Amino acid sequence: xxxxxxxxxxxxxxxxxxxxxxxxxxxxxxxxxxxxxxxxxxxxxxxxxxxxxxxxxxxxxxxxxxxxxxxxxxxxxxxxxxxxxxxxxxxxxxxxxxxxxxxxxxxxxxxxxxxxxxxxxxxxxxxxxxxxxxxxxxxxxxxxxxxxxxxxxxxxxxxxxxxxxxxxxxxxxxxxxxxxxxxxxxxxxxxxxxxxxxxxxxxxxxxxxxxxxxxxxxxxxx
Amino acid sequence: xxxxxxxxxxxxxxxxxxxxxxxxxxxxxxxxxxxxxxxxxxxxxxxxxxxxxxxxxxxxxxxxxxxxxxxxxxxxxxxxxxxxxxxxxxxxxxxxxxxxxxxxxxxxxxxxxxxxxxxxxxxxxxxxxxxxxxxxxxxxxxxxxxxxxxxxxxxxxxxxxxxxxxxxxxxxxxxxxxxxxxxxxxxxxxxxxxxxxxxxxxxxxxxxxxxxxxxxxxxxxxxxxxxxxxxxxxxxxxxxxxxxxxxxxxxxxxxxxxxx
Numbered sequence: 001x002x003x004x005x006x007x008x009x010x011x012x013x014x015x016x017x018x019x020x021x022x023x024x025x026x027x028x029x030x031x032x033x034x035x036x037x038x039x040x041x042x043x044x045x046x047x048x049x050x051x052x053x054x055x056x057x058x059x060x061x062x063x064x065x066x067x068x069x070x071x072x073x074x075x076x077x078x079x080x081x082x083x084x085x086x087x088x089x090x091x092x093x094x095x096x097x098x099x100x101x102x103x104x105x106x107x108x109x110x111x112x113x114x115x116x117x118x119x120x121x122x123x124x125x126x127x128x129x130x131x132x133x134x135x136x137x138x139x140x141x142x143x144x145x146x147x148x149x150x151x152x153x154x155x156x157x158x159x160x161x162x163x164x165x166x167x168x169x170x171x172x173x174x175x176x177x178x179x180x181x182x183x184x185x186x187x188x189x190x191x192x193x194x195x196x197x198x199x200x201x202x203x204x205x206x207x208x209x210x211x212x213x214x215x216x217x218x219x220x221x222x
Numbered sequence: 223x224x225x226x227x228x229x230x231x232x233x234x235x236x237x238x239x240x241x242x243x244x245x246x247x248x249x250x251x252x253x254x255x256x257x258x259x260x261x262x263x264x265x266x267x268x269x270x271x272x273x274x275x276x277x278x279x280x281x282x283x284x285x286x287x288x289x290x291x292x293x294x295x296x297x298x299x300x301x302x303x304x305x306x307x308x309x310x311x312x313x314x315x316x317x318x319x320x321x322x323x324x325x326x327x328x329x330x331x332x333x334x335x336x337x338x339x340x341x342x343x344x345x346x347x348x349x350x351x352x353x354x355x356x357x358x359x360x361x362x363x364x365x366x367x368x369x370x371x372x373x374x375x376x377x378x379x380x381x382x383x384x385x386x387x388x389x390x391x392x393x394x395x396x397x398x399x400x401x402x403x404x405x406x407x408x409x410x411x412x413x414x415x416x417x418x419x420x421x422x423x424x425x426x427x428x429x430x431x432x433x434x435x436x437x438x439x440x441x442x443x444x445x446x447x448x449x450x451x452x453x454x455x456x457x458x459x460x461x462x463x464x465x466x467x468x469x470x471x472x473x474x475x476x477x478x479x480x481x482x
Contacts, residue, residue: 081402089388089404167395169366169388179389182370 003188010189013180020176021197027090027172028159028205031097035158036151038098039105040140046106047113057106064103070164072096077168093165093172101158108150112143145217152209156202163198173197248317248442249449256295260286261316264301268416268473269322269340269438281340281473282320285440288465289318292456308333311441318453319441334444336453338437338482339466341474344373347415347427348407354430360385366405368396373409376433401425409433412474419475429476437482 010017042061045053064072076099077092087095116139124134144151166175177194181187252258262282263270270280278299290297300316307321311333322342325335346354346365354360361384367374369389381387388405390396397418400408408427419426440457442450460466461478470478 077404078398078402081404086403167391169390169399175389178369178391182374 005189006186007189007193009184009186010180010193013176013183016171016176016179017173017193017197019171020173021201023170023172023175024159024162024201027093027097027162027165027170028155030094031101031158031162032155034094034098035101036105036155038102039109042102042106043109043113043143044135047110061103061106064100065107069096069100069161070167072100073164073168089165089168089170092168093162093170096165097158097162100161101154104154104158105151108147108154109143111150112147113139115146116142141217145213148209148213148217152206152213155209156205159205160198160202247448248314248446249452252293252295252317252449257298258286258290258293258295258318259298259300259316260289261300261302261307261310261319261321262286263304263307263321265303266322268413270301281469282322284469284473285339286318286320288460288469289320289453289456292459293452308441311443314443317442317449321441322438323441324436325439329441332444334442334446334450335439336442336450337457338439339457339460340438340470341412341435341479341482342438343432343435343479344376344409344411345432346377346407346409346430348430349425350428352406352430354407356431358382359430360407363407364388364405365407365409366390366396366399367409368393371410373411373433377409380433400427412476416474416476423475426475429479432479 041053042057044050045057073093073096076087076096077089080087080092120138120142121134124138129138162172163174165172166178169175173194177190181190184190246254262278262280264272264278266280268280269282270278273279278301283299286297286299300310302310302316302319302321304321307319307323308329310316311319319333320339322340323329323335324342329335346357346360348354352363354363357380361382364386365377365381366388367377367390369391371393374387374389377387388399390399393410393414396405396408396410397414399405400418401422407430412429415427415429440453442453457466461482467478470476
């Protein structure tokens with residue numbers, strides 16, 4: 001093997017990697033926050049048979065879960081301008097991630113809601129809890145605790161999927177790595193470091209989500 | 223020295239002298255045979271490709287026909303590839319090479335180049351509503367470019383402060399971004415711009431300024447000065463009377479640049 005490794009040539013472009021990591025974190029944070037919001041609304045609409053909303057969500061979930069993310073992203077960025085909706089690459093990337101996570105988390109959270117025994121809700125009604133209190137404390141909290149491992153896996157998948165957003169020139173980590181590689185042609189070194197950074201981010205995210213699940217969801221009982 | 227030696231020496235001398243006078247160059251051969259053999263590409267539109275009737279068509283083919291017309295001879299089109307176009311010329315299988323040939327020092331050692339007959343450049347293009355005349359006007363604007371391409375490297379070097387350069391993964395994505403209006407300006411080659419103009423005539427990219435210029439020249443064998451001069455004369459005529467502009471408009475959807 002006569003390839004000499006040269007990691008220093010990647011060090012001089014480190015600002016692209018740093019900006020890339022920040023970009024990925026921004027996209028993941030915005031995508032997760034709004035995506036889970038969309039998912040909770042969808043799960044409730046489907047589990048509690050809200051008229052109108054249920055059918056819309058059913059169609060939306062089937063469409064998004066059965067098409068590739070990159071196609072959805074290209075449709076938002078390249079296709080929407082044809083009907084007059086022009087989004088910047090960050091807006092388009094965030095929107096595509098929210099739509100994508102929203103569909104998957106709808107189904108995940110719906111499974112959690114449907115797993116709660118009816119008796120719990122009846123007991124809560126008997127204790128004169130308002131509908132809002134029942135939803136927050138009895139239904140949603142227990143559902144989230146049940147499906148938290150599955151949901152945090154989906155969040156990490158979405159974070160790794162943000163790499164695709166480099167295709168529309170959103171300057172996140174994969175874009176940074178591709179850029180550096182196109183300048184110094186050190187593909188092995190660049191992508192080795194890029195993989196390491198994604199690994200670091202994914203493991204940290206999992207830890208963060210797991211500790212959120214333990215401390216906030218489970219333990220915050222008054 | 224006896225008579226025989228002197229006689230043979232005289233005959234040898236005369237033959238040598240005569241061969242010097244009787245030497246026919248390529249231009250004479252072309253005019254005598256009434257045929258101009260030209261090497262053209264068939265895999266590089268719009269310079270040379272194959273039409274629906276399997277006949278070669280393109281900018282270079284039209285150029286070959288123009289030159290043959292001006293010489294008053296018939297043109298014989300010889301399709302070649304990028305690898306064998308210069309060997310075909312050196313081995314005299316063709317008289318001219320009209321194949322989007324760029325001039326560089328290595329090739330200059332082997333063949334001669336005529337004046338430029340077709341533009342071939344990288345530049346910044348955009349819709350006519352964008353008022354950009356030179357690289358400094360880019361400040362505050364957004365330019366799309368294919369990552370790692372020659373336009374990316376050159377533009378990054380010369381771009382002023384305040385320019386947003388959006389890099390896309392490949393040529394097609396860059397073109398899609400331009401056509402979707404996501405980037406009002408795009409740095410690419412004039413061939414790519416021509417293909418955009420062909421597919422979407424209402425979103426024609428106009429050239430704003432050049433980044434790197436490498437116009438196409440016609441290849442002629444070394445030591446064929448008469449043929450070279452004649453070809454240069456025909457090119458100059460065609461530029462003056464507008465026939466070259468017609469070819470450029472037809473294949474590149476843009477007129478010839480003024481400094482060709």
